[in-house]
Amino acid sequence: MSRTDEGTPTEATAPETTLPAGDLAPARADSWLARWWQSKSMRRFRRNPLAIVGLLIVLAFVVTATAAPLVTTPSRSCLRDLGLTAATAEAYKNPTNPAFYKIMFQTPTTCYMMPRVGYSPIPQTPEVSGTLLGTTSQGYDIFYGLMWGSRTAFRIGVLVVGIGLMLGLIVGATAGYLGGWVDNVLMRITDMVIAVPALVLALVIVMVLGNSIINLMIAISAVAWPSYARLVRGEVLRVKELEYVTGAQSIGRRPFGVVMRHILPNAIGPILIVASLDIGSIVLTAAALSFLGLGPELGYADWGQMISFARNWILGPPGQPLAYWYTSFWPGLVIVLFVLGWNLLGDAFRDVLDVRGNV
Amino acid sequence: MLPIVFFGVTVIIVLLMQLLTPAQRAAAYVRSENQMNQIPQIIQQYRLDEPWYVQYGLWLQRLSQGDWGYSRTTNEPVLTTLQKRFPTTAELALLAILPVIGVGILLGTAAALNRDGLVDQVVRVLSIFAWSIPTFVMGIWLLVIFYGLLGWFEPGRISTEYVIQIAQGDFRRYTGMMTIDAMLNGRFDIALDALRHLVLPVITLATVQSAQIMRVMRSSLLDALSEDYVRTARAKGLPNAKVNQKHARRNALIPVITLSGFVMIGLINGVVITETIFNYPGLGQWAAQAALSLDYASVLGFAVFTAIVVVIANLLVDVLYGVIDPRIRYA
Numbered sequence: 001m002s003r004t005d006e007g008t009p010t011e012a013t014a015p016e017t018t019l020p021a022g023d024l025a026p027a028r029a030d031s032w033l034a035r036w037w038q039s040k041s042m043r044r045f046r047r048n049p050l051a052i053v054g055l056l057i058v059l060a061f062v063v064t065a066t067a068a069p070l071v072t073t074p075s076r077s078c079l080r081d082l083g084l085t086a087a088t089a090e091a092y093k094n095p096t097n098p099a100f101y102k103i104m105f106q107t108p109t110t111c112y113m114m115p116r117v118g119y120s121p122i123p124q125t126p127e128v129s130g131t132l133l134g135t136t137s138q139g140y141d142i143f144y145g146l147m148w149g150s151r152t153a154f155r156i157g158v159l160v161v162g163i164g165l166m167l168g169l170i171v172g173a174t175a176g177y178l179g180g181w182v183d184n185v186l187m188r189i190t191d192m193v194i195a196v197p198a199l200v201l202a203l204v205i206v207m208v209l210g211n212s213i214i215n216l217m218i219a220i221s222a223v224a225w226p227s228y229a230r231l232v233r234g235e236v237l238r239v240k241e242l243e244y245v246t247g248a249q250s251i252g253r254r255p256f257g258v259v260m261r262h263i264l265p266n267a268i269g270p271i272l273i274v275a276s277l278d279i280g281s282i283v284l285t286a287a288a289l290s291f292l293g294l295g296p297e298l299g300y301a302d303w304g305q306m307i308s309f310a311r312n313w314i315l316g317p318p319g320q321p322l323a324y325w326y327t328s329f330w331p332g333l334v335i336v337l338f339v340l341g342w343n344l345l346g347d348a349f350r351d352v353l354d355v356r357g358n359v
Numbered sequence: 360m361l362p363i364v365f366f367g368v369t370v371i372i373v374l375l376m377q378l379l380t381p382a383q384r385a386a387a388y389v390r391s392e393n394q395m396n397q398i399p400q401i402i403q404q405y406r407l408d409e410p411w412y413v414q415y416g417l418w419l420q421r422l423s424q425g426d427w428g429y430s431r432t433t434n435e436p437v438l439t440t441l442q443k444r445f446p447t448t449a450e451l452a453l454l455a456i457l458p459v460i461g462v463g464i465l466l467g468t469a470a471a472l473n474r475d476g477l478v479d480q481v482v483r484v485l486s487i488f489a490w491s492i493p494t495f496v497m498g499i500w501l502l503v504i505f506y507g508l509l510g511w512f513e514p515g516r517i518s519t520e521y522v523i524q525i526a527q528g529d530f531r532r533y534t535g536m537m538t539i540d541a542m543l544n545g546r547f548d549i550a551l552d553a554l555r556h557l558v559l560p561v562i563t564l565a566t567v568q569s570a571q572i573m574r575v576m577r578s579s580l581l582d583a584l585s586e587d588y589v590r591t592a593r594a595k596g597l598p599n600a601k602v603n604q605k606h607a608r609r610n611a612l613i614p615v616i617t618l619s620g621f622v623m624i625g626l627i628n629g630v631v632i633t634e635t636i637f638n639y640p641g642l643g644q645w646a647a648q649a650a651l652s653l654d655y656a657s658v659l660g661f662a663v664f665t666a667i668v669v670v671i672a673n674l675l676v677d678v679l680y681g682v683i684d685p686r687i688r689y690a
Contacts, residue, residue, distance in 0.1 A: 050487070192367030195673070199628040200646070200665050201371070207650045207658055208378050284493050288632055291495045292647045307495055311636070314502045321508045328503055332496040340491035347487070 041352040048351075054344025057337055065154045068147040069093075069103045075115035081108035112148055113299045114140040123313055123327045134326045136309040140299060142326065146334050148301030153338060156217055156286045157279030163221040165275050168228025169264070175229070176236030177259050187233070190226040198223040198285060206294040213296040220285055228275055235267035242266075273349055280342025287335055303338075306331035364673070368666040372659060373415045379655070381407040387428040387656035422663065428656025432649040437660035440645060445664075446535025447516065448634070448641035452626050454557055455564040459622060463569040464615065467576025471611075472603060474581060482573060489570035494629050498563040498636035505559060512559050514637040521549050560637045564629045568622045575618050580611040609683060616679050623672035627665050 036042060045051050070093055076086075082099040084091050092099040103111060116139040117129045129135045132143040175186040193201070205219035239245065240263060248262045287304030289295050296302050309327060316323030376384055385401040394401070402408055406417055421427075427437035470482035505512045516537060517525075524530070533543050538557070541550035583589065584607050592602045631643035638644070642661060649657030 188363060189367065192364055192371070195364045195624075195666075195669050196368050196371070196662075197624045197627040197665055197669070199631055200662055203631070203646070203650050204372060204375055204658055204662055207653060207655070208375050287493065288495060288628075291632065292635060293651045304495070307499060310499055314499065314507045316507060321510075322503070325503065328499045332500055335496055336492050339493060340488070343487060343491050 045348055045352050048348050050344050051348030054341050054346075054348065057341030058345055061150050061338055061341065062154070064147060065150040066104075068151050069107075069111070072141075072144045072147050073115065074103070074111050075113060077113070078103075078108060078111035078115075081110045107151075112152065112301050114145045114148070114301050116299075117141055123324045125326070133330050136306060136327050137312065138309075140306075140309070142306065142330055145301045145306050146303070146330060149303045149306065149331075149334070150338075152213070152296070152300070152302050153283045153286075154279075156213070156220070157283050159217050160220045160224055160282045160286075161275050161278055163217070164224035165228050165271075167221070167225035168232050168275075171225065172229040172232025173236050173259050173264065176233040177240060177255060177263065183233075186229070190229045193223065193226045196223075199288060202285065202289055203292070203294060206289060211294065211297055213300065213302075216286055216289060216295050219289070220282055223285075224278070224282060227278075228271070231271050231274060232267070235271055236263055239263045239267045277342060277346035277349055280339045280346065283342075284335070284339055303331050303335050307335070362670075365666050365670050368669075369419070369663060370415060372662050373411060373418060376655070376659070377411050377414075384655070386431075386653075387659070389431075390429045427660045427663075430645075430649065430657040430660070431654045432645060432652060432657050437656050440657070441642065441660060441664055443535070444640065444642045444645055447537070447639070448630055448643060450536040450538065451557065451560055451564065451634070451639065451641060452630060454561045455568070455626060455629075458561065458565040459569045459572055462565075463572025464576050464612075466569075467573040467615075468580055468603075468608060470573070470577045471580035471584065479577075482577070486570040486573045489566045490574070492566065494563055494567060494632045495636060497566060498559070498633060501559045501563060502636070512555055514556075514559075514639070516556055516640050517549065517552050518556075521552055525549070556637075556639075560633050560639055563636070564626065564633045567629065568625050571625070572615060572618060572622065576611065576615050579614040580607060583607040583611040586610070612683050613680070616676055616683060619679075620673055620676045624669060627668065 074082075074092075079085070079089055079092075082092055082102050084099055091097045092103045094100055102108070117124070117131055117135050118139045120135070120139050121137055123137050124135045124139070126132060126134045129139070129141075131141045133146070134142050136142060136145075171186050171190065175183040175190075201223050202219040205222055206215055209215040209218065236259070245258060245262050248258050253261075286295065287302070287307070290302050290304030291308045293308065295304055298305075307328065310324075310331065313324035313327045315321070381402045382398050384407045385398050385405070388401050388405060389395065389398075405421075407414065409417075425438055427441070429435075430437045430440050433440045466482050466486075470479040473479045502514065506514065530544055530546070530549075531540070533540050537553040538550050541547070541553055584603075586607075589602060589606050592606045593599075597606075627643075630641065631647050633639070634641045634644035635647045642664065646658055646661035648654075649661070
């Protein structure tokens with residue numbers, strides 16, 4: 001509709017040899033991409049400057065996480081696990097070398113460990129340590145930690161959303177579709193888990209299971225699923241009443257088939273988006289736990305741990321109160337930006353989609 | 360519903376504990392090192408190798424009798440530590456609730472009444488930034504600036520010289536809350552010092568939560584302002600302030616009260632982190648320390664305590680609903 005407006009005489013100053021814009025435009029608008037770009041919700045999204053800022057921040061982090069191996073110097077044990085020696089130390093930057101794919105997609109755990117520049121108990125400035133942003137106490141390279149920390153953040157965020165969503169789908173879809181006492185029991189369990197402060201429950205889980213990045217993800221998934229279960233249940237309840245579902249039931253499809261083939265495909269879209277926007281808050285919980293010392297093992301590239309290193313370096317030596325500012329400033333800034341980006345994006349999307357989670 | 364929440368939470372905790380060996384569970388009742396060789400007896404005495412539901416029953420029984428286990432972190436029974444540290448944390452949390460409610464509701468109201476105006480824009484940007492600064496980053500940054508650089512506020516509960524004075528003198532603890540006790544003892548210098556130590560933790564704890572309240576208050580007041588009854592009230596000539604205060608704001612408070620239940624949960628999460636950062640000797644710091652040293656009894660005690668707090672908070676929220684909206688009544 002807006003396309004035909006462009007063909008009005010006011011714009012028809014172009015010479016007659018070129019095609020009038022009105023003839024080309026409908027063809028363009030027909031592709032699904034263009035239609036999506038021109039859709040009402042997308043236009044609302046594009047007009048919101050904060051949403052664009054959020055999107056840019058998140059994209060910047062995606063780029064950072066992807067490029068992290070290429071801009072940092074890995075430790076020797078990482079090189080060893082990549083099958084490289086000191087002589088071929090740069091080989092992993094070459095896309096024709098198998099080590100490139102290994103560090104990109106099958107990253108050995110040792111590559112996530114921050115390399116240590118010396119073992120000084122005192123943080124060192126960039127000039128002294130020869131690193132870009134300085135080192136924390138014990139000589140951990142801050143720049144490496146921040147870059148690889150963004151990989152850790154996405155890994156935690158994506159996996160936890162994935163696991164949490166799986167659990168939420170199972171519980172929410174069962175409760176919503178079957179209804180009755182099943183619904184009642186499942187939703188009361190969900191209420192209970194929501195009622196426990198997330199950090200306290202995750203704290204108990206990590207303590208029992210032990211410190212590791214996998215256990216951290218298990219703990220956060222265990223506190224993340226209830227809100228997805230509520231969301232899924234709501235959507236399933238909505239879709240369940242549609243006529244085509246009754247149709248599917250009446251031709252004798254089993255309940256599992258109805259849920260999987262008919263209900264979920266129609267309910268999953270907004271849920272996926274809302275769930276993926278949780279990555280910010282999930283990474284925040286993970287960082288908080290690892291700040292308390294209940295996260296990945298010592299030396300793992302992880303923002304929360306880097307902030308906890310900084311705790312001991314709030315006071316500088318006499319006369320230089322801000323001598324160790326870089327230990328707390330950089331990791332803090334990166335976490336704030338990450339959370340801010342997701343929050344801005346999440347806000348805009350929730351507005352556009354009009355889907356409300358809990359609260 | 361509320362007892363169910365409590366039982367559900369404790370069942371979850373006891374089930375998690377089943378991942379440990381009986382000997383590890385027995386560690387929660389060990390009081391000294393010479394007891395380490397009595398682990399088998401402790402397992403027998405507390406029947407820690409029974410099926411989980413039997414253990415759950417026994418555990419609840421012990422809880423109700425006041426045997427919450429022994430905290431290795433503080434070297435005293437868990438219940439004693441809870442009683443000692445609760446006032447300290449309550450002092451922090453209560454002081455943090457004031458700005459959360461005050462700033463949150465006032466700014467949210469101001470933003471909604473000035474929709475798209477300058478105040479609204481500033482409040483919205485502020486709230487999104489405040490909402491995005493994690494507690495632990497904010498705490499560290501505040502310490503770097505106000506302790507490291509300016510030296511105005513220090514971490515901890517009170518200054519060292521007062522710790523000594525309190526330990527030596529006849530300073531009586533009435534409530535366990537340092538500020539109030541100091542005033543009751545007539546020591547206003549100590550009260551002031553205690554308050555000074557509360558400034559940064561309160562700011563840290565309150566910022567995120569007030570941002571949330573602000574956002575919900577703004578959007579729910581905007582919804583209320585577009586209701587028919589508000590238009591009717593304006594049409595019959597009531598003054599603007601009265602319409603806003605009585606007709607719109609009161610109805611707009613209902614979602615805020617719903618949220619305040621979640622704010623309570625957020626405060627508990629925040630207390631653990633804030634107290635750890637500021638070295639503030641409350642329950643949260645104790646729980647975080649205990650979790651690090653695998654002191655199961657303390658962490659369990661804290662978890663049970665939070666479950667109780669959450670139940671009470673939900674109860675308060677339900678009562679508040681009735682106060683704000685007389686249509687809501689409970690049988």
